[in-house]
Amino acid sequence: MYFLLMSYVCGIVLLPLRLSGPEGSCSGRLEVYHNAAWGSICDDQWVIRDAEVVCRQLGCGKALSANGSAAFGAGEGVIWLNRVECRGDEIHLWDCSYSLKNHTDCSHKEDAGVTCADTVRLVNGSSRCAGRVETLYGEEWGTACEDDWDMKNAAVVCRELGCGEAVDVLGNAHFGQGSGRIWPHQRFRCRGNESQIHLCSSSSTLKQNCFNDSDVGLVCADSLRLVDGSSRCAGRVEVLHRGQWGTVCDDDWDMRDAAVVCRELGCGEAVDVLGDAHFGPGSGPIWMDDVDCSGSESTLKNCASAGWGKHNCNQTKNVGVICSGKLYYFCNECNSQLLY
Known part of the structure; x- marks a missing residue:
C-alpha cells in the first residue's frame, strides 16, 4: 500500500505508500517512495491521528494503533519522513504537515508503523x-x-x-x-x-x-502466492495445482509475466523480477517453466508455458517477483483519489 512519488502524468500526481510487515496488508511498517527509493518514516510525534489518516487512505478501516520503535521490524535505506502532524480528518497523508528529506538523525530502530482494522x-x-x-x-x-x-x-x-x-x-x-x-x-x-x-x-x-x-x-482459489519475501507482495512465485503448492522456473521470465502475477494478487505494478532462487529455493514440484505472458492476462494460469509439471530446471532456478503494492493516484484537476 502506497505514497509519495512526485511525478506528473497527464495531470495526475503519483503518490505511493505501503505497509510492509507480517501482520497482513492492513498492518505493518509504513514506507513511502521518493527519489526512486522506498524509505521509512520516523516515529517522532507519530500518534493515532496520523495512523487514522493512513488507514483511511488505504481503505483499511479504523486505526487501532500508531506503532513506533520498529514494531514491525526495522526497514532499510533512507528514512524519508519525520515529524508528521495530522489533525486526523485529512483524506491523504500528504495533506498533513511533515518533513521530507533524508533524516539521518533518526535510526531504523524508530521506524513508524500502523495497525488498521481490515474492512x-x-x-x-x-x-x-x-x-x-x-x-x-x-x-x-x-x-x-x-x-x-x-x-x-x-x-x-x-x-x-x-x-x-x-x-x-x-x-x-x-x-x-x-x-x-x-x-x-x-x-x-x-x-x-x-x-x-x-x-x-x-x-x-x-x-x-x-x-x-x-x-x-x-x-x-488462492492459487498463487509470493513466499519468503518482506511482504505478501514480494517473494518466490508459487502456484497451486492439484492441491499441491509448487514453484516456477525463471527461464524466459520477464516483466510481462511479473505484471500478471502482481495484478492477480492485487499488488499493484511489477517492480522487479529475480531469478536464481533469490528468495530461497522452494520444495515440492516445479509446476511451470518457459512462461510466456502477453502481460494482459488476468491470471498466471492463462499464460502460455511448457505445461503443468514439464520443465528442465531445478529449485535453484526458482523465480521471484517484487510488486509495488496498491498504488494511489491523486488527480489535481478533480481533487480526488483514484485507485489503480
Whole structure:
C-alpha cells in the first residue's frame, strides 16, 4: 500500500505508500517512495491521528494503533519522513504537515508503523480465502445477505484479500451464521473489476426476510502466492495445482509475466523480477517453466508455458517477483483519489 512519488502524468500526481510487515496488508511498517527509493518514516510525534489518516487512505478501516520503535521490524535505506502532524480528518497523508528529506538523525530502530482494522474478511472457512463474508462498518463487523451476491462481487472480495480468483458463492449460511448485524448497505452491485468491495455501488434497502441463516460465503482459489519475501507482495512465485503448492522456473521470465502475477494478487505494478532462487529455493514440484505472458492476462494460469509439471530446471532456478503494492493516484484537476 502506497505514497509519495512526485511525478506528473497527464495531470495526475503519483503518490505511493505501503505497509510492509507480517501482520497482513492492513498492518505493518509504513514506507513511502521518493527519489526512486522506498524509505521509512520516523516515529517522532507519530500518534493515532496520523495512523487514522493512513488507514483511511488505504481503505483499511479504523486505526487501532500508531506503532513506533520498529514494531514491525526495522526497514532499510533512507528514512524519508519525520515529524508528521495530522489533525486526523485529512483524506491523504500528504495533506498533513511533515518533513521530507533524508533524516539521518533518526535510526531504523524508530521506524513508524500502523495497525488498521481490515474492512472485509472471510470467517469460519478452512483458510483465510474461504468463509462467511463479514465487513466492517464503523467499529462493528457484520454479515451480508446472500441476495444479489454473485461472482462479480466475489471476484472483488477475493482480489482485495489477495486470494486469487473467485471459485464459488455459497448462501444459506454455508459457513455458519454470524452473530452480528446484517448491514443494510451490503447489497453490493459490483462490476467485478473494482479493487475493493467498498468501491462497489450498493443499496441501502434490506429485505425483511433476510436473517443470519441467509449469510453469504465465498470460496477463492488462492492459487498463487509470493513466499519468503518482506511482504505478501514480494517473494518466490508459487502456484497451486492439484492441491499441491509448487514453484516456477525463471527461464524466459520477464516483466510481462511479473505484471500478471502482481495484478492477480492485487499488488499493484511489477517492480522487479529475480531469478536464481533469490528468495530461497522452494520444495515440492516445479509446476511451470518457459512462461510466456502477453502481460494482459488476468491470471498466471492463462499464460502460455511448457505445461503443468514439464520443465528442465531445478529449485535453484526458482523465480521471484517484487510488486509495488496498491498504488494511489491523486488527480489535481478533480481533487480526488483514484485507485489503480
